[in-house]
Amino acid sequence: MMTYTVMATAPLGLEAVVAREVKQLGYECRVLNGKVIYQTDGLGIARSNLWLRCADRVLIIVGEFVAHTFEELFEQTKTLPWTDLLPQNARFPVEGRSVKSQLSSVPACQSIVKKAIVTSMQERYAQEWLEESGDLYAIEVSILNDVVTLTLDTSGPGLHKRGYRTEMGPAPIKETLAAALVLLSRWQAHRPFADPLCGSGTIAIEAAMIARHVAPGINRGFSAENFAFLPKDSFQLAREEARDALLPQGTQPILASDIDSSAVAMARQHATKAGVFDSITFSVEPIATFFTKLDYGCIVTNPPYGERLSDELTVRQLYKEMGQAARRLPTWSFFIITAHPAFERLFGKQADKNRKLYNGRIECHFYQYLGPLPKREKPVTT
Numbered sequence: 001m002m003t004y005t006v007m008a009t010a011p012l013g014l015e016a017v018v019a020r021e022v023k024q025l026g027y028e029c030r031v032l033n034g035k036v037i038y039q040t041d042g043l044g045i046a047r048s049n050l051w052l053r054c055a056d057r058v059l060i061i062v063g064e065f066v067a068h069t070f071e072e073l074f075e076q077t078k079t080l081p082w083t084d085l086l087p088q089n090a091r092f093p094v095e096g097r098s099v100k101s102q103l104s105s106v107p108a109c110q111s112i113v114k115k116a117i118v119t120s121m122q123e124r125y126a127q128e129w130l131e132e133s134g135d136l137y138a139i140e141v142s143i144l145n146d147v148v149t150l151t152l153d154t155s156g157p158g159l160h161k162r163g164y165r166t167e168m169g170p171a172p173i174k175e176t177l178a179a180a181l182v183l184l185s186r187w188q189a190h191r192p193f194a195d196p197l198c199g200s201g202t203i204a205i206e207a208a209m210i211a212r213h214v215a216p217g218i219n220r221g222f223s224a225e226n227f228a229f230l231p232k233d234s235f236q237l238a239r240e241e242a243r244d245a246l247l248p249q250g251t252q253p254i255l256a257s258d259i260d261s262s263a264v265a266m267a268r269q270h271a272t273k274a275g276v277f278d279s280i281t282f283s284v285e286p287i288a289t290f291f292t293k294l295d296y297g298c299i300v301t302n303p304p305y306g307e308r309l310s311d312e313l314t315v316r317q318l319y320k321e322m323g324q325a326a327r328r329l330p331t332w333s334f335f336i337i338t339a340h341p342a343f344e345r346l347f348g349k350q351a352d353k354n355r356k357l358y359n360g361r362i363e364c365h366f367y368q369y370l371g372p373l374p375k376r377e378k379p380v381t382t
């Protein structure tokens with residue numbers, strides 16, 4: 001069975017979460033800045049694309065070498081096994097980036113790599129003209145400190161594109177980040193969950209998908225499904241496994257509410273599309289009155305950050321109301337991502353833990369207020 005060196009790319013600050021997911025799939029991995037590296041086969045590539053909730057993409061590393069000159073870049077690229085991977089009619093655009101390297105012109109590096117691959121294909125297929133009319137094999141040349149890494153993208157559209165989010169809410173959080181926040185909260189389905197500022201519903205939907213073991217990629221396609229060099233049934237097998245892994249609805253509720261009725265309508269629509277509508281209880285409600293008699297729950301939420309000066313007063317009031325809601329729910333844990341520098345003061349309490357994360361390009365903190373955990377039921381002994 002053919003194995004490949006695979007790189008799951010991770011947003012900065014979330015490498016450890018992606019690594020935990022990779023290990024759960026059964027692969028030992030190495031964690032570097034922005035990436036998690038492991039060895040796997042065709043089925044593993046399919047599983048990774050289907051199951052990794054927090055990674056951006058899954059790439060095959062085709063080669064890695066040091067290059068200081070365009071000649072070195074061309075010669076070393078040409079010797080890599082492109083013709084084992086790319087069929088004669090492959091469409092293979094080359095993207096590029098270069099950081100702290102002698103080869104700093106990205107367009108020049110892209111065209112050198114393209115030329116080297118074309119040359120190796122021309123030699124192998126004894127063909128002057130390559131049509132590039134077939135399936136997509138997207139290649140990236142990435143150079144860091146003169147080390148060139150050449151990768152082949154197996155995902156296609158980024159893995160945050162689960163396919164359920166059809167409408168754009170105000171400042172929606174990326175699905176991959178929403179899933180990471182839920183995983184970082186260590187919430188499990190035996191506890192209630194809520195997002196009382198749910199917007200288009202992403203965090204609650206990701207929580208419901210985690211609770212029911214819904215593979216995040218189950219409803220979408222991936223570039224690697226068309227890769228001729230991978231076993232034909234890899235994705236079919238991985239999809240069958242994913243369908244078998246589905247759990248029935250849990251007993252604890254997942255609540256999603258927002259002050260804006262159009263946002264809640266959107267959240268309902270997205271949850272339906274994601275197949276978890278029945279797992280979530282939706283309501284239109286301001287945080288100022290948010291309350292539940294349930295105990296030991298977990299709130300994960302992404303409030304507005306007040307980037308515009310005109311929003312500042314509203315956001316300050318909102319954070320105070322969030323703090324009041326927390327005091328009404330003393331057994332609950334609160335997990336809040338925001339870029340606002342005075343969040344803890346306005347919320348009225350210093351977080352037990354916080355973690356620097358990026359929401360897109362915005363530097364944020366993920367404030368973690370850890371409530372008590374429910375007592376575990378003692379196993380019945382006979």
Ligand SMILES: C[S@@+](CC[C@H](N)C(=O)[O-])C[C@H]1O[C@@H](n2cnc3c(N)ncnc32)[C@H](O)[C@@H]1O
Pocket residue numbers: 169170171172173174196197198199200201202203257258259260263285286287288302303304318
């Ligand atoms: C940044 S958006 C949340 C985006 C959401 N995570 C998503 O993926 O679509 C913040 C949400 O807070 C809601 N909101 C603002 N003030 C609120 C309040 N006082 N009570 C409840 N929701 C509020 C807004 O309507 C908006 O939908």
